[in-house]
Structure formats: C-alpha cells, structure tokens
Amino acid sequence: MDHQAVRTRFAPSPSGQLHVGNLRTALFNWLLARHHRGAFVLRIEDSDAARSDAERIERLQGDLEWLGLGWDVGPGVDSPVAWQQSRRTDLHAEAAGRLRHMDAAYYCFCSTERLAALRERQKKAGHPPRYDGCCAGLDPVRSAERVAAGESAVLRLRMPAEGSLRFIDAVRGEQSFQAADLDDPIIQRADGSAAFLFANALDDALMGITHVLRGEDHLSNTPRQIVLLERLGQSVPVYGHLSLVVDDQGAPLSKRRGAPGVGTLRDEGVEPAAIANYLARLGNPAPADGLEPLDTLAADFDVTRLSRRPVRFDRRQLDYWQSLAMAAAPVARLRPALRVDCVPGDRVAAFIRLVQPNLRRADELNDWALRLFSRQSVLNGALEARLRPSGAAFFETLAGLLESAATADWKPLRAELEAATGRRGGALMKPLRQALTGLDHGPALGDIIHLMPADIRRLRLQQAAAIAAPGADTDA
Numbered sequence: 001m002d003h004q005a006v007r008t009r010f011a012p013s014p015s016g017q018l019h020v021g022n023l024r025t026a027l028f029n030w031l032l033a034r035h036h037r038g039a040f041v042l043r044i045e046d047s048d049a050a051r052s053d054a055e056r057i058e059r060l061q062g063d064l065e066w067l068g069l070g071w072d073v074g075p076g077v078d079s080p081v082a083w084q085q086s087r088r089t090d091l092h093a094e095a096a097g098r099l100r101h102m103d104a105a106y107y108c109f110c111s112t113e114r115l116a117a118l119r120e121r122q123k124k125a126g127h128p129p130r131y132d133g134c135c136a137g138l139d140p141v142r143s144a145e146r147v148a149a150g151e152s153a154v155l156r157l158r159m160p161a162e163g164s165l166r167f168i169d170a171v172r173g174e175q176s177f178q179a180a181d182l183d184d185p186i187i188q189r190a191d192g193s194a195a196f197l198f199a200n201a202l203d204d205a206l207m208g209i210t211h212v213l214r215g216e217d218h219l220s221n222t223p224r225q226i227v228l229l230e231r232l233g234q235s236v237p238v239y240g241h242l243s244l245v246v247d248d249q250g251a252p253l254s255k256r257r258g259a260p261g262v263g264t265l266r267d268e269g270v271e272p273a274a275i276a277n278y279l280a281r282l283g284n285p286a287p288a289d290g291l292e293p294l295d296t297l298a299a300d301f302d303v304t305r306l307s308r309r310p311v312r313f314d315r316r317q318l319d320y321w322q323s324l325a326m327a328a329a330p331v332a333r334l335r336p337a338l339r340v341d342c343v344p345g346d347r348v349a350a351f352i353r354l355v356q357p358n359l360r361r362a363d364e365l366n367d368w369a370l371r372l373f374s375r376q377s378v379l380n381g382a383l384e385a386r387l388r389p390s391g392a393a394f395f396e397t398l399a400g401l402l403e404s405a406a407t408a409d410w411k412p413l414r415a416e417l418e419a420a421t422g423r424r425g426g427a428l429m430k431p432l433r434q435a436l437t438g439l440d441h442g443p444a445l446g447d448i449i450h451l452m453p454a455d456i457r458r459l460r461l462q463q464a465a466a467i468a469a470p471g472a473d474t475d476a
Helices: 020-035 054-067 089-101 112-124 140-148 196-206 221-231 262-267 272-280 294-299 315-328 331-337 345-358 362-373 381-390 392-404 410-421 426-437 445-451 454-468
Strands: 007-010 039-042 105-108 154-157 164-169 173-178 186-188 211-215 238-242
Touching (some): 007 211, 020 211, 020 262, 020 272, 105 140, 186 196, 381 392, 381 454, 410 426, 426 454
Parallel strands (some): 007 039
Antiparallel strands (some): 154 186
C-alpha cells in the first residue's frame, strides 16, 4: 500500500457530545492514517441546521484535541468549504443535476402517505420495506417540467435492476448484495438539500478519502454509494465496517440510551490516555498489554485484526486503564489537582508518587493528603467497630514503637512490630492500616509510615487506642 496515499476521515454530526462508540470510530480512522503516515480529515456534517451550531462544533473539536486526535484537514487547517458540509451545497446540487441529466437519477413524486401505506402492506406481507419504483419510468422531461412548476419531488438514484453488487470490505472481507434487494435511495430531498447517503459519499470522493472505517450499521449503504460514485466517475474508497459497541443489554451505544460522552468522562477525571488505550483494544486484539502512547498504538494497528462481532463497553475495563494512566502520569501534571495545603512543600512530589497508583482521578489526591497529613480524624462508626477487638494496648504498643523507630526500612520495623504485638500478617497490618489511613487499601504500609509525619502517626494510633479502650463509647 502506498503510505502517502492513505487518507481517512471522521465525519460526525455536531448534534451533541461525542460518545465512546463514535469516538472509537474516530480513533480507528486516526490510527489507520498514522499507521500509513497518511492524512486524517475531520469533516463536520452539519447540514441539519436545527441541531448544529458553532458551540457544538467547537466542543467536538475540543474533545478530539484533548484525546490527542489531531487532524491534517479540517477546522483551523482548511477553509470552511472544505470541511463543513453546510458550505458544500453547490457541489452537491451540481452532482445531483449531472446524475439526473444522464438519467442515473429521477424525480419521485410519491407522497408520504403513499409511501407509508406501501411500507405497511409490505410489512403485513412479510417483505422488507423498500421503494417499489413507482416513478422510475416517468418521462424525465415531463418530470422536470412538473418540478419547475412547483410540484414537490425528491430525487432518487436509479439502481441496477438485476445482478449482484460486490465489494471487498477491509474488515469483513468479500460482500455481495443482490440488486433486487436494493431499492432506489433518495439522494436529494424535496427542498433541494442532499440526503446523507449522497452527500457523505460525494464529499468522501471530492476530498480524496481513500479509506472509510465506519459502523456496521452503514453496511447496507455501501453498495448504493458505490453505484453513486461510479455513475459520477469518482474513485471509490476502501470501506471497512466496524463491529458496533453495545451496552450491557446488547443495544448499540447511543446518546439517547445514555452512552458516556467524552465531555462527561473528562469531567469525571478520566485520562485521555486511558480512553484511547481502552478503545484502541475494543474489538482489536492489540499485541501489547501495557499503556501505550498513540503513536505506538498506530504503529501496531492492523485493520484485518478487527473483530466482526459486537463488542461490549465495560466501564470496569476503562477504570483499569485509568489506573494505569494515573500511575504513569508525570507528577507535574497531577500537582495542580492538589488543592489542600496540609502536605509540606518538600514532601509533595514524594506524596504524589506514593499514592498515584491508587488514584482513579487526580482530584483524589486531596483525600489522600487529608488522610496522611491532616490532623482531622479518618475514622467513622463502622471502622471504629472493626478496630475495637484489637484492644487499646495493641495500638498503644504500635504508637510507642513507631515513635522510637530508628530506621525507615520497613522489613526490620515490621519484625519489631510483630515481636512486640505477637501478631503477623493481616492480624497486624490490617488494623494498623485502618487506624493510620481509615482505609483497607492503599500504598505499601511501610511507605505510608515513612512518609506520614510522626505527630500524625501518633495522633491516629492514639485515637484508635481510645476507641478500643475498655468502656469506650460503643454508640456508632
């Protein structure tokens, strides 16, 4: 494959924030372009003026930029007519006129009532709904006169009447459609605007798109678009239809069904690297398991490996990649999220490095800071009840040993604690961790003890001892 010739695109409608399903489509197109050192085009299909505005377009751009999916052609890189579908209406009208003049398209005057009744009859007969070609045989000259006189009509593409239409899908291999099963699609609405199927394919051709990766729900559009482009003498891109991303009920992700949007995930503190690494592997068995930069994901990208079966969006998997992204984030990038001032300045970097493998979001630094450096209590009623069986003497002994500990080396210190308390393993470590941090999990306990100020360690263990003392208030 000629690397320089590869040119992919992402062509969203700016009707709302990107959700993870269509973001995966954008990512795969970006990875394919970068794999072949080609170009990635961002085209905004904003012909629906009622659902498109400048703010939504800017938000969409911001989502892609935040994820690192920059474009070579699109907003800020090219003139609006090149990337904004609403500015390309003259190109669409000219192509529609050529199709009509070569009798490759015809005016259809069928009313919405007739078409609805037709679909109902077909449904009752057990047949798939399709246009019956009622207007296909009308005289084109007379049809043009009727439209010129003000009669409402759409323009339909004249599809082949027999035979089969075949193409090689980059993901699914050879595809074949019987012409008899494909009706004549509308390419121009009665108001003169281009229908999606028409504008989408024509813009791809005119913008030199060589490869189109899109959802499998567009598979049935492909033979019609191939016929359309061939009639216009345009090059046909390589199409690849991706398996759909579905929710827990097996339904395709959509905005209406509450699919998580990029903006929502960003507001929750999810890292762009986590999103990219998860989606890059969703239906794509990548060779590496670790967190990878986008360039490495692109170098390993292979369309032929992509799954043909629906793939389920699993938030737990995204959380796993989030934990890896948090652990790998530079301290300088996490530092602005620390807003409480209880961490001494000379310990901030060490503190962040210690807790970041346990972070789900950067702002959780504040909770950890309060637990490790603040004098406020970290205990609650439920935890107090779990600490009482250990007894006050246990925590008093720990406080005395940690106060006088001569080394920061955890191994000999742990041996001292075991010898003094007569406890080992979880019987020692669990209540000690709970008393110091108020949690059952976290960084290595020796590292926590080493980083915590001595007065905070003492305070925490004194509070635990008071709770566990005989006669202590047990109301919780």
